[in-house]
Amino acid sequence: MLEAAAARVVCLVVICWLTAPRGAEAAIGVNWGTLSFHKLKPSTVVDLLKDNKISKVKLFESDPDCLEALKGSGIQVMLGIPNEMLAFLSSSTDASDLWVRRNVSRYVVKNGVDIRYVAVGNEPFLTSYSGQFQPYVMPALLNLQQSLAKVNLASYVKLVVPCNADAYEAALPSQGAFRPELTQLMTQLVSFLNSNGSPFVVNIYPFLSLYGSSDFPQEYAFFEGTSHSVTDGSAVYNNAFDGNFDTLVAALSKLGYGQMPIVIGEVGWPTDGTISANLTAAMTFNQGLINHVLSNKGTPLRPGAPPVDVYLFGLLDEGAKSTLPGTFERHWGIFSFDGQAKYPLNLGLGSRRLINAKNVEYLPSRWCVANPARDLSAVESHMKLACSVADCTTLSYGGSCNGIGAKGNISYAFNSYYQVQMQHEQSCDFDGLGMVTFLDPSTGECRFLVGVTTSSSTSISQLHHSPAIVWIWILITWRVWIFVE
Structure with a gap:
């Protein structure tokens, strides 16, 4: 009886803390992806967010290290669930109860993590997935909602499903409709x-x-004006973002929910890896987007009503991401992998420029380059290995x-491998074709990286990206939890 009463008191204290009045909430947040060969310490990243007054962050999975670092920060979190876990979470409320206990209720405590949203899947309706995740979305949502209710968090933590803009289509924004096979x-x-009072979350990428x-x-x-405006009745669209946004508004209206709040889960511009992906274009796009959103101008179908929140993609470059979408995929960050600002950007949150990460611990200032004294005619296999x-x-x-x-390309490949291998002596050998130098070989805009020291090896967040390992992890944690309980 005493334990039950104590538990109720703790619950009331937490609810009071969660629902206490808060200051004005900025509309601009960021996506914090962790697929990097050179991971900054999570505490360093949280300090970076705080220094830049970024009060909203979106995580793609429940990374314990990231969540621990976010404790007591006051930063609002959208916590992601990978698509590969949807089948498990849709299987039973026991499964969803387990996930909520391990990833939400244990962190949403006084001076804990301010989890506001749980993103159930990430773009699960993409046409390229051929419908493989669609049957699990609604069952997973219903189970998770019940699980949140059991721990008295259903009114505070909102469930959402980030959708790609390919979920809807139209020749003109006012004709927007969801894909026929998705309508039901x-x-x-x-x-x-x-x-349940949740917004519709959509990812919009004019760059793509x-x-x-x-x-x-x-x-x-x-967002700087165009000679290729789109006229839709009395509405005139001068940028792709507004056109895409209003296409979604029209699609929601056709279902009877034209006033539903919309959150932009991902939007941004890459800085490298292909034509049109460069620093100038990224700065122009992101600053234009921020100014447009914070002006409260809205869109033709929602004048004076911009998105509720906008999460820039992304915070940091992620050098270990898949390049299947394109070679630009590893370069979306407004900061480089080591937390250094790539270009001036005013987030509208206080500082007029981005503030760099502090106390970053780098490896020694040395690089691996092609040995100029050796015949490099047999280097192709070594380059392929390095770049793979x-x-x-x-x-x-x-x-x-x-x-x-050509020699610069060889050196760049060698050095990239050398840094990923934490500058291990043998990793610059390449059958004698490589050599270590203490002179920075960077030239012009081409930066030869020096890695950062990492505090941990492979984490659960990395394992989530392998479906086979996901299920092994699920089974292990299930057994461990039952044992502990």
């Missing part, structure tokens, strides 16, 4: 979101429209290191 599922999803079509007018991707392990995407056409010549 989207009706269920939007009804669920509306019933430009990248995917040679006919797409480049000016239309930005490390990141060489800046050497791609349009990349910042594309013009450094």
